[in-house]
Amino acid sequence: MSFTWPLDPRDLFVERYPQMTLGLPVDEVDAVRAAVTEMWPDRPGGWVYEWSALAARHAGAGRHRLAAQAYGWAKFPSLADDPKRTALARQVEQYVLAAPDFPVEFERRTLTVPYRGGDATLPVHLMAAPGLPTAAPVVLASGGVDSWKTDLHGMWEQLAFTLPARLLLFDLPGTGETSHLPMTPDSGAEVIDGLVAYARAAGNGKVGHFGISMGGYYSARTGLTGSVDASVVLGGPVERAFAPGRGFAFGMDGIVGNALGFDAVPTRAELDGAFAAFDLRPLLDQDANGPMLVVNGTEDVHVPLEDTTVFEGRRDTRVELIPDTGHCAISRFGEAMALIAPWLKDTLAG
CATH class of the missing domain: 3.40.50.1820 (Alpha/Beta hydrolase fold, catalytic domain)
Known part of the structure; x- marks a missing residue:
């Protein structure tokens, strides 16, 4: 059971920015912040879409740990719909790929x-x-x-x-x-x-x-x-x-x-x-x-x-x-x- 709810992504960036920049470069977080305009739709400007795009770029370059971090923000803050659940599955996949280098x-x-x-x-x-x-x-x-x-x-x-x-x-x-x-x-x-x-x-x-x-x-x-x-x-x-x-x-x-x-x-x-x-x-x-x-x-x-x-x-x-x-x-x-x-x-x- 799950549900989406009215949520302004700008509020999440205000609260979570210090946490986001612990694991990802500041310029990348800032770029996603500038691109995101809505929370739930999986399309350009959507939270899961923009974070997943960043994650996919890291994954494609073999930067699996950074990809896992970005997919982690893509599925944030809750597994409320299928795009979020997909982002979690991709996060786990990238994390396992990163593990040999821990x-x-x-x-x-x-x-x-x-x-x-x-x-x-x-x-x-x-x-x-x-x-x-x-x-x-x-x-x-x-x-x-x-x-x-x-x-x-x-x-x-x-x-x-x-x-x-x-x-x-x-x-x-x-x-x-x-x-x-x-x-x-x-x-x-x-x-x-x-x-x-x-x-x-x-x-x-x-x-x-x-x-x-x-x-x-x-x-x-x-x-x-x-x-x-x-x-x-x-x-x-x-x-x-x-x-x-x-x-x-x-x-x-x-x-x-x-x-x-x-x-x-x-x-x-x-x-x-x-x-x-x-x-x-x-x-x-x-x-x-x-x-x-x-x-x-x-x-x-x-x-x-x-x-x-x-x-x-x-x-x-x-x-x-x-x-x-x-x-x-x-x-x-x-x-x-x-x-x-x-x-x-x-x-x-x-």
């Missing part, structure tokens, strides 16, 4: 995990610094509802070189290559529990979980339940973000509505009903958490500040607010990672 050890694998009384399969990526022993910690890591495991490759690569741990990268249910599973609190938690079990058996028994944005919601869950040995929550919604009547900026209602499995633009009441189940207050009221690091920018337009400060004063929990930056501290991302990487390293070694 400076890290890399493996693409399909895992089967328990799901709603049966099984679910999902593609994951395993990444580590060259020569890392098998008996090392494993860190689950994911992005959110619109930035997925392949989109964030550059960040994962840097983290792999920093950590004496193997990264297990996955897409949340309702997103990316796991879009066939709807995003609900329980379905996501069940899938992640299966990944945690795999990770414990695959490494030295120590498991961390690093979640970004909506991924941070699920890493907050594993941290609050103590099911992992180290939990990092970067820009994760946990309570106030799901309050009734609260809207999202920059088209996020449509992005989230697609991830939740709606087949048309959800009403406010429908979103409120779906969000009610996500509220982590019952877990926040308990005292079972493992070691946690909770980080965000102070100017987040998506996640209220209280969803970060609510963790202050908990045992085994460190809270860091980065000033003058927004959701997931994206414009000061280096500072965020300078906190996260050493904390993960030390906590998993403890």
Whole structure:
């Protein structure tokens, strides 16, 4: 189930430009920005068309990693129609072609995990610094509802070189290559529990979980339940973000509505009903958490500040607010990672 919704592409460029230029040359992003005039039609001036044209040029020249980045923006922000799904398939194709030149050890694998009384399969990526022993910690890591495991490759690569741990990268249910599973609190938690079990058996028994944005919601869950040995929550919604009547900026209602499995633009009441189940207050009221690091920018337009400060004063929990930056501290991302990487390293070694 999926749907398109009214969305001005100019707004997406305003919000995501710093992220776009992390992986692609500024002049190329600027050229696409100047060419795009509409969001959904697959024709000149359309978002998917212009980004895909850039990607195809890189693919034709054998620049597969850049092609994967550009196709990643072509399918952004949601797999709401066939052109977006085609762009995702081409992104995966180009990413696999780029993999032999990655400076890290890399493996693409399909895992089967328990799901709603049966099984679910999902593609994951395993990444580590060259020569890392098998008996090392494993860190689950994911992005959110619109930035997925392949989109964030550059960040994962840097983290792999920093950590004496193997990264297990996955897409949340309702997103990316796991879009066939709807995003609900329980379905996501069940899938992640299966990944945690795999990770414990695959490494030295120590498991961390690093979640970004909506991924941070699920890493907050594993941290609050103590099911992992180290939990990092970067820009994760946990309570106030799901309050009734609260809207999202920059088209996020449509992005989230697609991830939740709606087949048309959800009403406010429908979103409120779906969000009610996500509220982590019952877990926040308990005292079972493992070691946690909770980080965000102070100017987040998506996640209220209280969803970060609510963790202050908990045992085994460190809270860091980065000033003058927004959701997931994206414009000061280096500072965020300078906190996260050493904390993960030390906590998993403890």
